[in-house]
Amino acid sequence: MEVEIISEESIKPSSPTPHHLRTYNLSLLDYLVGYPYVPIVFYYPNHNDNDNNIFQALQRSLVLKKSLSETLTQFYPLAGTLKGDSIECNDVGANYVLVLVHGRLDGFLHKPDLGLINRFLPLEPSFDQSSVGSRVTNVKVNIFKCGGIAVGLCVSHKILDGAALYTFLKGWANMASKSEEVTYPKIISPLVFPAESLRLRDIFQVSYQTVLKEAALKVAASRNGVQQPTRVEVVSALLWKCTIAASKEAYGIQKTTWLNHSLNLRKKLPTKTSKDLIGNMMRVSSAVCKDNDETTLHSLVNKVHDSIVKVNDEFVNEAQGDEWYVAMHKLLQQMGEIGSVGPTEYYIFTSWCKMGFNDIDFGWGKPSWVSGLIGKGFKGFFNLVTLMDTKCGEGVEAWVTLDEEELKILQCNPELLAYASVDPSPLSNDHVI
Structure with missing residues (x-):
């Protein structure tokens, strides 16, 4: 399945992060995480197949970018970079990659080749990619020629577990769909579980x-x-x-x-x-x-x-x-x-x-x-x-x-x-x- 990169850019928060919030200290429970990123891919087939398939998908990508920028203002640590025991909330933004996939999404979903799924992610998670300076959030929007879209994410596990990832995605989806439902994240886990000197790291793994x-x-x-x-x-x-x-x-x-x-x-x-x-x-x-x-x-x-x-x-x-x-x-x-x-x-x-x-x-x-x-x-x-x-x-x-x-x-x-x-x-x- 041939993939062609259309663009790669940084999506910054729509409003700058206040100076007093520029450092997010990790909580006690954040230190127990052994994996670098939480990866996930969402598959959205195009149910209205027509001559404007790719154009329609590109318009949806614009909606994703604008709403992501607005969402990162609320989830400001996700627009930062890793810095040892903390996250530097420097508004460097999320890495956003847009690609064209020469194939049909419905054909892929009929009998998925599991060996291809990692190609829909913005990066291949490895333990070497959680180093100082790494971006917290990485997004890859895969546009298929049929107009279907696969949205892949790799967000640092240092700040998000599965439930927190859902909260972020729900907030982003609400912003993109202009839903009246508003998600207000509570970025206070270091206060609930303050970190001391504990450094426990276990390595585990999926397929x-x-x-x-x-x-x-x-x-x-x-x-x-x-x-x-x-x-x-x-x-x-x-x-x-x-x-x-x-x-x-x-x-x-x-x-x-x-x-x-x-x-x-x-x-x-x-x-x-x-x-x-x-x-x-x-x-x-x-x-x-x-x-x-x-x-x-x-x-x-x-x-x-x-x-x-x-x-x-x-x-x-x-x-x-x-x-x-x-x-x-x-x-x-x-x-x-x-x-x-x-x-x-x-x-x-x-x-x-x-x-x-x-x-x-x-x-x-x-x-x-x-x-x-x-x-x-x-x-x-x-x-x-x-x-x-x-x-x-x-x-x-x-x-x-x-x-x-x-x-x-x-x-x-x-x-x-x-x-x-x-x-x-x-x-x-x-x-x-």
Whole structure:
């Protein structure tokens, strides 16, 4: 799929950032982020195919640029650059790349070539690109000859987690569509979780897609276990079970495995406006399956469920005092002690379900598909699972990165295939119960 660059420019805030806001200090939770950027792509097919396809798409790009400039005034740190322990809010602006794709978007969506998805992003996220001076926000608008548009973003994970990314995109979409709904970001996370001297950085990673049939899966998972597991708990446990089996088949032994889930803390904060807090408001829950533990689905669902419910409202108080450091050091010490006994694998799961990404409308309709990061070819990205809603809202897409040998085994796992389809077309809902 040939791509031709039309333009590349900086989109600056429509109004300058006041001098007293020129430095944004990272919060305590921002230091726990191991990935450089939060990547995402939105796909908007052209449903009115005519002779003015490209012209119409170019006009939409102008709307995106103007509204992005206005939105960056409110989300001012996103127009800055990284500077060690802070973000320099210098209004350098978002990097905005406009390209022409010689192909049809509907043809691509019919059977996506996952190896091409990274080309729709403004850059290929790597751990070398989060250095001092890097832009916080990068955008790539891909215009297809049919008039379809794919909007790709890579925004620094140092200031945005999945929920904060949605808040920014919702604000941008409202501005572009001239909606009466106004998004007011709360850029106060360093006050809620002030940083001290803690520097904890873990490395995890993503790649292949599978859509899970959760209704039948929940029935199987609830037997002799949690009676009403959430779909995230069930899907996580199933993938955990199947990755354990893949690892055992590949290496001949069952390793001790940790499943770490990134949880959104905004709902646990007392303020009603916490949903619009900008920053990384996450806590990691951890479940362990030792090398001699049973790996039935219901037992793993119980482990996932128990680890998640332990993250309660008390954490908010812990994170603002010395107890946070004690709790984190205990967790890391426990992981180290178990890992020292024998071979150990660590998996990081993050859920974007029910966040609303499928509703991002810049004024020409909701996206037909939303995709995350494809880890293929990216150094350092492994053992990462991102869960996202299918467009119909009834299923879950799991973007998974594993060791290549384990991934080949996983894709043929009969238990996984009983509930899931591997790489289905996002234009079809036939795979969802």
